[in-house]
Amino acid sequence: MSRLTRRQAVGAVTGAAAGLALAGVATASADDTTPAKNPAKNKGEAAKPKGAGELAPFDEVFQGRRIQGMPADDAAAHAHGHGGHTNGYRVLIDGRELQVMKHGKSGWSSPINHYVRFETPLDAARTAVTSLKGAVVVPFDPTA
Amino acid sequence: MTIRKNQANLTAAEKKAFVDAVLEVKRRGVYDEFVAAHRLRFALDMNTGVYVGHFGPSFLPWHRKFLIDFEKELQKVNWSVSIPYWDWTADNTVASSIWAPDFLGGTGRALDDQVMDGPFAYSAGNWPINIQVDSRPFLARNLAYRVPSLPTRAEVDAALAIPTYDSAPFRDGSAGFRARLEGADGYLSMHNRVHSWVWGQMESSVSPNDPVFWLHHAFVDKLWVDWHKLHPTSAEYLPAGATADVIDLNETMPPWTSTTPQNMLDHTQFYTYA
Numbered sequence: 001m002s003r004l005t006r007r008q009a010v011g012a013v014t015g016a017a018a019g020l021a022l023a024g025v026a027t028a029s030a031d032d033t034t035p036a037k038n039p040a041k042n043k044g045e046a047a048k049p050k051g052a053g054e055l056a057p058f059d060e061v062f063q064g065r066r067i068q069g070m071p072a073d074d075a076a077a078h079a080h081g082h083g084g085h086t087n088g089y090r091v092l093i094d095g096r097e098l099q100v101m102k103h104g105k106s107g108w109s110s111p112i113n114h115y116v117r118f119e120t121p122l123d124a125a126r127t128a129v130t131s132l133k134g135a136v137v138v139p140f141d142p143t144a
Numbered sequence: 145m146t147i148r149k150n151q152a153n154l155t156a157a158e159k160k161a162f163v164d165a166v167l168e169v170k171r172r173g174v175y176d177e178f179v180a181a182h183r184l185r186f187a188l189d190m191n192t193g194v195y196v197g198h199f200g201p202s203f204l205p206w207h208r209k210f211l212i213d214f215e216k217e218l219q220k221v222n223w224s225v226s227i228p229y230w231d232w233t234a235d236n237t238v239a240s241s242i243w244a245p246d247f248l249g250g251t252g253r254a255l256d257d258q259v260m261d262g263p264f265a266y267s268a269g270n271w272p273i274n275i276q277v278d279s280r281p282f283l284a285r286n287l288a289y290r291v292p293s294l295p296t297r298a299e300v301d302a303a304l305a306i307p308t309y310d311s312a313p314f315r316d317g318s319a320g321f322r323a324r325l326e327g328a329d330g331y332l333s334m335h336n337r338v339h340s341w342v343w344g345q346m347e348s349s350v351s352p353n354d355p356v357f358w359l360h361h362a363f364v365d366k367l368w369v370d371w372h373k374l375h376p377t378s379a380e381y382l383p384a385g386a387t388a389d390v391i392d393l394n395e396t397m398p399p400w401t402s403t404t405p406q407n408m409l410d411h412t413q414f415y416t417y418a
Contacts, residue, residue: 099190101190101191103190103193103199103316104315104316105317106316106317106328106331107331109190111183111186111187111277111348111349111350112277112278112347112348113340113347113348114186114198114339114347114348114349114351115327115331115335115336115339115340115347115351116331116332116336116340116347117316117331131278131343131344131347131348132278132280133255133256133257133284134256135256135278135279135280136278136279137277137278137279138276138277138278138279140183140187140276140277140349141187142184142187142188142191
């Protein structure tokens with residue numbers, strides 16, 4: 001399974017992915033985790049931080065992509081003046097913003113996975129990585 | 145009169161006529177306006193928390209109007225074309241004919257989920273993905289990856305048996321037919337599950353990039369019709385009025401300027417289901 005993961009990561013670079021994915025792929029070669037076909041891991045259930053709360057910051061490499069999450073106040077320093085709706089939390093995939101939205105008790109969503117709800121922004125980020133297969137997020141801000 | 149048919153019953157000529165009309169609407173640049181409208185609606189709903197297109201009662205009339213508008217564009221190309229519906233309770237495998245190269249094409253390749261066959265394959269040159277939330281320029285699918293199965297007929301029947309259209313608070317988890325059918329009372333179910341089953345763009349806010357979007361939503365719309373036949377004395381739409389942050393029966397559904405759920409209740413003035 002880990003070989004397959006690596007092949008997918010390499011394929012992402014030779015395929016449609018931009019250079020942004022490249023930095024993550026080097027990490028993926030040394031990373032034997034996160035087989036793409038493991039639904040539990042895709043949903044982030046396997047490695048959920050315990051007791052940290054859904055708004056805990058995170059910074060990890062998942063399937064070769066760097067995913068970061070932080071409460072929006074902290075994120076402002078990284079945001080380069082982006083004025084979009086933050087909903088109190090900011091998620092980045094290889095430095096690009098993945099908009100996440102909280103919907104009351106039903107959980108979080110992102111534009112990449114819009115028909116589901118996630119318990120945490122980390123779950124939303126990991127599933128988006130699984131969806132993208134090396135492609136990069138293109139932020140869409142209707143108020144911009 | 146527009147008659148929407150089960151896609152499984154279409155002749156080869158009917159499939160070709162539909163595909164050709166879709167490709168022509170795309171070539172004219174009009175198709176992408178629909179994708180952009182869906183992306184915008186979803187983003188605004190998410191940002192404002194006023195759920196117009198999804199996760200609220202107007203999910204069904206909003207998409208009914210969306211499909212009517214799209215069907216009109218198809219018919220400008222070919223008057224005989226209508227939107228077929230995909231009964232995903234019956235045609236529920238990756239081997240179903242809907243995914244054949246003579247119709248919508250199949251699942252994506254492992255490398256990047258790119259659809260490689262059929263009229264909407266990137267290599268065919270007629271289906272660039274222009275309205276995006278990610279950098280993929282090609283139609284992507286990974287059928288049965290995220291969830292292994294599609295909703296069953298028993299699940300549909302259970303939804304149809306619910307006598308109430310929707311109920312307070314008229315949002316994600318509301319009790320009633322609408323939320324059950326949408327799959328918003330337990331995610332990865334029903335309408336939402338079908339989007340996730342197809343994966344690729346269908347899972348995202350630019351889901352109309354996949355032509356199966358229209359066939360999926362035609363079936364969802366047909367189920368609203370079927371539900372009303374089963375419950376003729378139930379209000380076909382709720383809430384009737386005075387509900388904050390919810391589209392009431394006689395309130396306008398953006399982006400349209402004069403379309404209300406009430407305007408959408410009699411579908412037979414626009415089409416019927418075979």
